[in-house]
Amino acid sequence: MIELNDVTVFYPKSEEPALNNINLSFDRGEFVCVLGPSGAGKSTMIRTINALQQATDGKVIIDGSDIAEWSEWKRRQWRSRTGMIFQHFHLIPRLTVEHNVLTGLFGQKHGIAAFAGVFSQSEKNKAQAILKQVGLEEMADRRVEWLSGGQKQRVGVARALMQEPEVFLGDEPVASLDPGTARSIFQLLREVHERKNLTTIINVHDVTLAKEFATRIIGLSHGEVIFNGSPDDLTSIGLETIYGKALQA
Numbered sequence: 191m192i193e194l195n196d197v198t199v200f201y202p203k204s205e206e207p208a209l210n211n212i213n214l215s216f217d218r219g220e221f222v223c224v225l226g227p228s229g230a231g232k233s234t235m236i237r238t239i240n241a242l243q244q245a246t247d248g249k250v251i252i253d254g255s256d257i258a259e260w261s262e263w264k265r266r267q268w269r270s271r272t273g274m275i276f277q278h279f280h281l282i283p284r285l286t287v288e289h290n291v292l293t294g295l296f297g298q299k300h301g302i303a304a305f306a307g308v309f310s311q312s313e314k315n316k317a318q319a320i321l322k323q324v325g326l327e328e329m330a331d332r333r334v335e336w337l338s339g340g341q342k343q344r345v346g347v348a349r350a351l352m353q354e355p356e357v358f359l360g361d362e363p364v365a366s367l368d369p370g371t372a373r374s375i376f377q378l379l380r381e382v383h384e385r386k387n388l389t390t391i392i393n394v395h396d397v398t399l400a401k402e403f404a405t406r407i408i409g410l411s412h413g414e415v416i417f418n419g420s421p422d423d424l425t426s427i428g429l430e431t432i433y434g435k436a437l438q439a
């Protein structure tokens with residue numbers, strides 16, 4: 191379980207906190223979508239959960255253990271248990287699809303071995319099996335730079351799966367995709383989430399996708415939680431509070 195207890199994050203030289211006294215918990219099996227306008231603190235929350243950003247105040251507790259007390263090695267271990275998916279994919283364009291997927295082992299292997307493409311046959315077989323799950327088995331040898339945005343994000347999901355994660359964190363993973371492709375990526379994420387019984391936390395701007403796929407929605411505004419409930423409970427009034435303007439639920 192992931193718990194944020196009274197978590198506040200100030201960036202250096204900022205007068206306003208990026209996260210302000212956040213209290214949230216995330217259970218295994220939850221598919222949580224985080225909504226909020228630009229600057230609300232969504233990325234900061236993901237980075238704080240991933241131990242990339244330290245809380246200025248409060249505690250981040252993973253399975254009962256306080257992140258602040260962890261060694262850098264333990265933090266890295268935690269990151270290797272969390273699969274990250276990004277808006278701009280963060281893939282290596284000139285490498286093949288399969289090689290990019292294998293870089294998901296980066297946290298578990300020696301960095302140079304991972305980068306130089308030194309992977310065992312069993313690791314390659316695993317990458318192939320994962321590529322099949324995300325519908326890219328025919329594209330293993332293709333360079334990533336030749337793929338469409340949706341295909342690139344499937345590679346991003348496959349790379350995260352290579353880590354055998356317990357947690358999936360997405361920072362606007364569909365913001366660069368057209369609506370149909372965005373929906374198919376959410377379908378894939380939800381499918382993988384259910385198959386692996388993950389904890390999934392996705393920042394998203396698209397309210398319709400959040401309402402369709404999330405088991406719970408969190409609304410952030412100015413670093414504060416202003417909605418935390420089921421998709422059905424998110425009314426147009428709730429959305430107006432999150433975004434500060436009238437939106438249709």
Ligand SMILES: Nc1ncnc2c1ncn2[C@@H]1O[C@H](COP(=O)(O)OP(=O)(O)OP(=O)(O)O)[C@@H](O)[C@H]1O
Pocket residue numbers: 201202204207208226227228229230231232233234235
């Ligand atoms: N590295 C940083 N240094 C200083 N301030 C930062 C830094 N990163 C984010 N901030 C500030 O912290 C606040 C929260 O930013 P954050 O990126 O978490 O919001 P967000 O909801 O993810 O926004 P977006 O939807 O635009 O990605 C903003 O005011 C932002 O300007």
